[in-house]
Amino acid sequence: xxxxxxxxxxxxxxxxxxxxxxxVSLDFERKQVTALIGPSGCGKSTFLRSLNRMxxxxxxxxxxxxxxxxxxxxxxxxxxxxxxxQQIGMVWQRPDPFHKSIYENIAFGPRYHGIxxxxxxxxxxxxxxxxxxxxxxxxxxxxxxALSLSGGQQQRLCIARSIAVEPRIILMDEPASxxxxxxxxxxxxxxxxxKRDYCIVIVTHNMHQAARISDKTAFFYMGKLIEHxxxxxxxxxxxxxxxxxxxxGRFG
Numbered sequence: 001x002x003x004x005x006x007x008x009x010x011x012x013x014x015x016x017x018x019x020x021x022x023x024v025s026l027d028f029e030r031k032q033v034t035a036l037i038g039p040s041g042c043g044k045s046t047f048l049r050s051l052n053r054m055x056x057x058x059x060x061x062x063x064x065x066x067x068x069x070x071x072x073x074x075x076x077x078x079x080x081x082x083x084x085x086q087q088i089g090m091v092w093q094r095p096d097p098f099h100k101s102i103y104e105n106i107a108f109g110p111r112y113h114g115i116x117x118x119x120x121x122x123x124x125x126x127x128x129x130x131x132x133x134x135x136x137x138x139x140x141x142x143x144x145x146a147l148s149l150s151g152g153q154q155q156r157l158c159i160a161r162s163i164a165v166e167p168r169i170i171l172m173d174e175p176a177s178x179x180x181x182x183x184x185x186x187x188x189x190x191x192x193x194x195k196r197d198y199c200i201v202i203v204t205h206n207m208h209q210a211a212r213i214s215d216k217t218a219f220f221y222m223g224k225l226i227e228h229x230x231x232x233x234x235x236x237x238x239x240x241x242x243x244x245x246x247x248x249g250r251f252g
Contacts (some may be wrong), residue, residue, distance in 0.1 A: 002029040005169055006051065006088075007197035009169045011065035012053060013046050020046045022223040028169070028216075031223035033191060033200045035231065038220035038246065047220065048171050048250070051201065052088035053081050068111025068170070086113060089162030095154035097146035097161075102129075102138050105157055109165040119178045124164050131197075132160035133190050150214040158192060163194070170194065172202040175210065188213050207247060211235050219243045 006028040013021040021043040028034050030080055035046040046055065053074065055061040066073045074084055086109070098105050106125040115121060125142070129135040134156045141148070155175060162170055173189070176184040191200060191213050196251045202212050210217055210230060218228040219242070227234065227243045245251055 002032065004028070005030045005069070006201075007066075007068040007105060008051070009066040009068070011047065011050060011063065011067065013043070014062040014064075015058070016060045020223055021050070024220075024225045026218060027230055028199050028201060030168075030199050031195055031197070032215040033195050034216040034218060035214035036201065036203045036220060037205075037207065037210050037219050038226075039251065040205075041222040042220040044218075044220045045173055048084060048173055048201060048203050051169070051171055052085050052090055052174070053079075056081065060136075072244050081250055086165045086168050088169045089165070089167040089241060091155070091158050091162055091170065091172045091175045094178045095151060095158050097149070097154050097157050100146060102146050102149070102157065103142040103159050106122065106139065106164045109161060128160040129157075130163040130164055131194065132156045133186065133193070134160055137199060143206060146244050150183070152186060155183070155187060159194075160192065167198065169199045169201065172200065174203055174205060186210075207235075209226055219246060221246070 004027055008026045011021060011024045012019060015174060021055060024047060031213045036048060038044050038244050050054045050063055051067060055063060061219040063075055067075055069087065103125055107121045108110060110121060110124050126135060129138055134153060137153060146154065149157060176187045179187065188209060194200060214231045216228065217234040219234065221242055227240045234243060235247060238247060
């Protein structure tokens, strides 16, 4: 087993009385992609949002259990959520660039965390865009609005923005579901590249995508973690009948 990036113990998420995620325990390794799969409403996105305290923003949400990173339980009320989200980045389903220039989208986070030196910011912007396979397409238009980019480019910009603050972990909630097939292929290629440096957790409805890009797959159903194993094993010889039924298209 590789080095752990994140360890979840007995995590439950409640919206009012409804238990949306039920006592899930799951470990995530460094330099691996873990896909979270399951039918709509099964709790996988709610679980993902718990990993960097995004559910804090939802009225009536309550979380129990533990999420450990670097020896710290991030659900501890004393944790600085801003610093936490620097360590654990998030990429959403639809691209959400700031209404600023391409350059400012990337420089915003590092500047917020105290980097003021123009040369250093220039380096971070270039490196982040290179890592997101976007530098060649944007290097001559950094002052243009990020909204001038295509949907696929905007999503890669959002990935570049999240890596500019040097996170350890990147969470992705269906990052390609709003994109065309060509842009989707570029995002998948990018995820494969990025896992050399990051632990990546991705929610996807696309079975083929999960099979193509992930090392591990976790199958969620009705708020419970049903099965978690190597992706190849989950897709070829799952241990649980529910997993087999979902993967073979018998429900969901």
